[in-house]
Amino acid sequence: MRNTRIASLTGIGAVAAFFSVLCSALTSATATSVSEASAARDPLWQYTHQTPRWERCDAKNPAAYQCATLKVPLDYSDPGGRKTDIAISRLRAGSVKERRGVLLLNPGGPGGPGLNLPVGPELSLPPAVKRHFDLVGFDPRGVGRSSPVACGLTREEQDAEPAYRARTFAKDVRRARAVAAKCRAREGDRLRHLTTRNTARDMDVIRAMLGEEKISYLGFSYGTYLGAVYTQMFPRRADRFVLDSAADPAAYGRGMFRSMAQATELAFARWSTWTARRHATYHLGRTPAEVRKTFWDLVARADRRPIDDNGTPLTGDGIRAGRAMFFRVREAAERVAGLKRTAEGGKPDPSGTPRPAPAPSAFARDVPPDNEAASAWAVLCADTRASWPRDPERYRGDAIRDRARYPLYGDFASTIKPCAFWTPGSEPATTVDDSSSALIVQNEWDPQTPLAGARAMHRALRGSRMVTVAGGEGHIVHGTNSCADRSTTLYLTTGRLPAGDLTCRASAGSRRNPVRGGPGAGQGDH
Incomplete structure (x- = not known):
């Protein structure tokens, strides 16, 4: 009886096992057919229904x-x-x-x-x-x-916006062309997407x-x-x-940089007026015109002899590159007054000391050192290639004209960029x-x-x-x-x-620097 019982259970187990395998196979086949049918209807089904490993x-x-x-x-x-x-x-x-x-x-x-x-x-x-x-x-x-x-860009090639100078323009063109060529060589057709x-x-x-x-x-x-x-x-x-x-x-595209130049002039005018009212504090001029003259004299002096900015020689173009400071009037007045004191023989201005970037999380390490610059140009240029002239002389002419119109930043905004030589994106911008x-x-x-x-x-x-x-x-x-x-x-x-x-x-006295900036944010946006 016991053996018969065991035999019966064994037989039942075998049958159950058979049906289990059959059902599993049918379920798998059904799932596969459903998956294939879904993929046929929706080519993105495999992506939208993936299960991430958190x-x-x-x-x-x-x-x-x-x-x-x-x-x-x-x-x-x-x-x-x-x-x-x-x-x-x-x-x-x-x-x-x-x-x-x-x-x-x-x-x-x-x-x-x-x-x-x-x-x-x-x-x-x-x-x-x-x-x-x-x-x-x-x-x-x-x-x-x-x-x-990753494009293998040098630190100099990652500098987004050089100032326009006739004597350096040919070099700037070569650098912009080199950035585009390096990215094309390293990334190929991927850039288009x-x-x-x-x-x-x-x-x-x-x-x-x-x-x-x-x-x-x-x-x-x-x-x-x-x-x-x-x-x-x-x-x-x-x-x-x-x-x-x-x-x-x-x-969005080239016009984005040029709009910054126009806005910077408005901010500079506002700053000049604000600072003139506080001559007793900053000693930069009693009228807006005097304040502006003080600033441009400082730029000219730094072009002749760079100012020691905490161990870094700061040229007149370097001062202009920090144009974002003029959107915060108090910080700009303190910064310009400090540079003026340094140029006249005082101690270096501590407000120019760069702050260290926060360390990335463990999940975000091992990112190529030029990734931020390379990816910024990759997206911007692929999106808006049609808005960038190919002829370098167009950039020369625009930079000269825009510096006359917007002296602080016009030539930075309008001079040659890597987008002039970029591979067009896979589709027009939206x-x-x-x-x-x-x-x-x-x-x-x-x-x-x-x-x-x-x-x-x-x-x-x-x-x-x-x-x-x-x-x-x-x-x-x-x-x-x-x-x-x-x-x-x-x-x-x-x-x-x-x-x-x-x-x-505006909330009085409340200012921190949250999140991050947009294109060109590194140019002195303290």
Whole structure:
């Protein structure tokens, strides 16, 4: 009996095992057929339905802060072809009950890594926002940990904007040509696909992979343009979009640099007036004209004999390159007065000492040293190649004319750039013109994305509202003005835009340097 019982159970087990294998095979076959059918209907199915392997980003941050790497098509017109990596991070919402979805973050650039934004000290989101959203950071394609572009650029080749000088122009042309040639030699056809439109598509893959019908977004500087391109391409998948320090979408490209030159002259005029009223403090002149003369005399003196700027010789062009300081009148007055004292035999001005950059997280190390510059040019030039003349003499003429019109920065903005020799992108840039309901926040005195550009973005996004910080100085509003921050928080947590455009007053004495800048931000934006 016992043996019969055992035999019966063994037989039953064998039959069960057979059906288990059969069912498994059928399930696998069904899943495969479903997958193949889905892929046939949607060529991006393999990307939007991938399962990321989340891991702790690093030991210094909470274990809840996790990172993963996704695969996306290098060329979205050929989704079965080459793939590229996108590094993403996530910090889950603090409340399951209040959770709205995901808030995708971008720090600006192009070329700005955003992987660390969810936990970075530069982002100070209030608890209410953190309860409502998973904070999702990512390095855009070609940046940081996302298959970083590298061209082998020297430190000199990474200098974005030399001043125009007749005696050095031929050298500047060779350098711009060399940057483009090095990137083409190292990266080849990949350069064509490092575009803002493809980054927007990557954002939509992130959205789908996370299982979200829509995404919300907080983008700074160039990130405002990226956000606007996303809303243009995927209007039904955009939820609550905040654009901080907005770029003019129609001027993106060469016009972006030239708009900075015009805005710098306005800021310089304002600074001259402000400083003249404080001659007793800074001793730079009793009238705006005297202040301007003092500054230009200092520039001429530094061109004849560079000023010792804490061990670094500072030329007149070097002083002009720091044009962003004039958007913060007090800092500029202190800086110019300090340089003047040094030039007259005093001690070097300590305000010119560069501050060390924060160390990257363990997940974001091993990035090529020229990646930030290389990726910035790669995206900007691929996006806007059509706006850059090929003839170097066009740049010479424009630089001479623009320096006469905008003496502080005109020649920096208009002289030759690597984009003159770049490989065109895979498709034209996006025309931004839709009814998206974004919230735009903007300082009146912004050195990188001038107020006029933000107003142009506001007009292009017809359903948007704009919060302007009157008297607000510097690049990026986030964390510097409580009035503007309240509007941002209310919109993100409730979805309610202001009934109309708002004006906030600058907060006295509050200024930190959050997030990062846009193109050219390294040029003296202290």
